[in-house]
Amino acid sequence: MIHSWRLDDAHQTLVLAAQGARLAAVVYWGPRLPDSEDIAGLHAAGLIDLTGGMLDDIPALSICPEAGRSFQGQPGLVLSDDAGRPWVPEFHLVGAEEGEGSLVLSYADDNGALSYRARFGIDRETHVITAQASLESARPMRLHWLAAPVLPASQHAADMIDFAGRWCGEFQPVRTPWAPGIRMRESRTGRSGHEHFPGLIVPGQGATNTQGEAHAWHYGWSGGHRMVAEELPDGRRQIQFGHASGTEPEAGTRFETAPLYATFSPDGINGCAVAFQRHLRDRIVTWPKPDAPRPVHYNCWEAVYFDHDLAELKDIASRAAALGAERFVLDDGWFGRRDDDTTSLGDWVIDARKYPDGLTPLIEHVHGLGMGFGLWFEPEMVNPDSDLYRARPDWVLGPADQIPGRNQMVLDMSRREVRDYLYDRIAALLSDNAIDYIKWDHNRLLPTPDAEQTRGAYALLDRLHGAFPMVEIESCASGGGRIDFGILGRTQRVWLSDSNDALERLRIQHEAALFLPAVVTGSHVGPRRSHTSGRVLDIRFRAWVAAQRHMGFEMDPRELSEEEAGVLTSATTWWKANRGWMARADILRLDSADPAVIAEQQLAEDGARFVVFAGQAATSAQISPRPLRLTRLSAEAMYRVDLVNRADLTGLSRGNPALKSGPVTLSGQYLMRHGLTLPWSFPGSMWVLEGTRLQEEGTS
Structure with missing residues (x-):
């Protein structure tokens, strides 16, 4: 007996089928099939032939390929019992729940110790498929690998496109020809990462941005992750995404992948990009003021760095407002004794040396100019030279003799007392000051990738959002080191790159648009001479590159000549006049x-x-x-x-x-x-x- 199910939107059909009670496999994913299609027949139609050197039956490339059924490629689950003995289950169907655009398949292993559930949904407006897997056990198990529901890659594709990167050089596309074997990318930095953005595009033969077929994936997780793109000896291809191996170090009875977002486009790579842009904007991000226009942003970092002087900051704010800025963000340097990056992370108390009357005088000045006020934090980090570290060195993640990064350590976000401490400090500042925006930074790599660290950060962000739902949060991690649909379910903007070099930005924004809409993508007019590249670029170019996304400024406005100020004001005025319709435009x-x-x-x-x-x-x-x-x-x-x-x-x-x-x-x-x-x-x-x-x- 063949069990079969289908999910459809106007562009695509996803068909799953299985022989008897075995795990389902995706037997079709492509252009919309006729309603009259015999989907049960697709299972037989897609079976491949046998020849010499093969098993007498073809192990299914299922949604969780099973080593226990002789699958010879990368399995979808690697598990051991609490004593370390490998556990190789064979699952059978328990039940299927079909809804409007949704499907939940439930399985149990033959001895009843494990249950596996795969959830699928298709959004008929955005054309994005969401898939997620979970595993439950009757006794503690050690999880080494669990893939989100596995989707096949087209055998008609010649290449795949994934993304590398670095600080100030994010979203570098890497085009790799398909070949027998595995291409694996694994982020082990503890965040989604500059180096391994969790996305993949498989264009069809001859596909371009504007024509041809393409499939695309994005794993919505902000921690360490792994991607496997495998071509089996028989020619079949599979795509797996999941948490990085070893990120669940403790035995447990329940595990779950992050959501895997996927889409098929019949009209070029742009079709995948538009699906992701719309889905993120309309389904993932929670907007504090959904009907308000995106404000022109000003960040003072590259104007003053750590050298905070109230009179100077007021002057800068006045100049930024005159250029068209509508939000002023006070960056690093306002707390503890933070005169450089070696001290005070974790001590979230206003520096009385720089702000003897607190932040109120600056906030009142900014508000008087008609601008909102934002503040920089880096909550997940601590400097060894800080009151917090001296009091609680045991709150640090990883061994005491680890290599530091950027003069800082990482707080163990899995600990409730750490999250409570951070919540209390941040909440006090938000309660005592009229702050409507947080720039949330994450500047160092983790000493070890740990899924609990990511879940802890999510929990803190969720708690703050519950208490302060009108405060907007920007995700920054040395620029684009933590950009994914998981963090964007808790934030409203990303700082795409620490590079304010417009030439670098032009390319980075172009590639990031494969996944990100303009409304979440911060882009700032940087200094005349870029602080990260040393390149000198004309104000016209800098202004128009910033106007492609959520526009802002991040330079010292006092450096502008009268002509440059006029050019910038003009471009900003144009952006304001068009931001309404551009907010919902497809890139x-x-x-x-x-x-x-x-x-x-x-x-x-x-x-x-x-x-x-x-x-x-x-x-x-x-x-x-x-x-x-x-x-x-x-x-x-x-x-x-x-x-x-x-x-x-x-x-x-x-x-x-x-x-x-x-x-x-x-x-x-x-x-x-x-x-x-x-x-x-x-x-x-x-x-x-x-x-x-x-x-x-x-x-x-």
């Missing part, structure tokens, strides 16, 4: 024929307007710009397209492209098939174009 990466151009199109929810950001990241090989093709427009509609920053034209642009003199009216077909002809520009510059769909005659 579509464009297939640029010129590798020196990094371009995207932000398309409004109703398709009636768009903005194109075309960044000249390097010198082009050819003399004149290649036409830039747009995407997802109505082929028959006419669009009015205008150059927003025409004033940025340079004298070396000597020709007469139509956009130089005014707007053009072109069909969607032309814009998608031929593309826009842009003026020439220097490297390190950006063209910004607005498009509006024109109303057809006879329509209202």
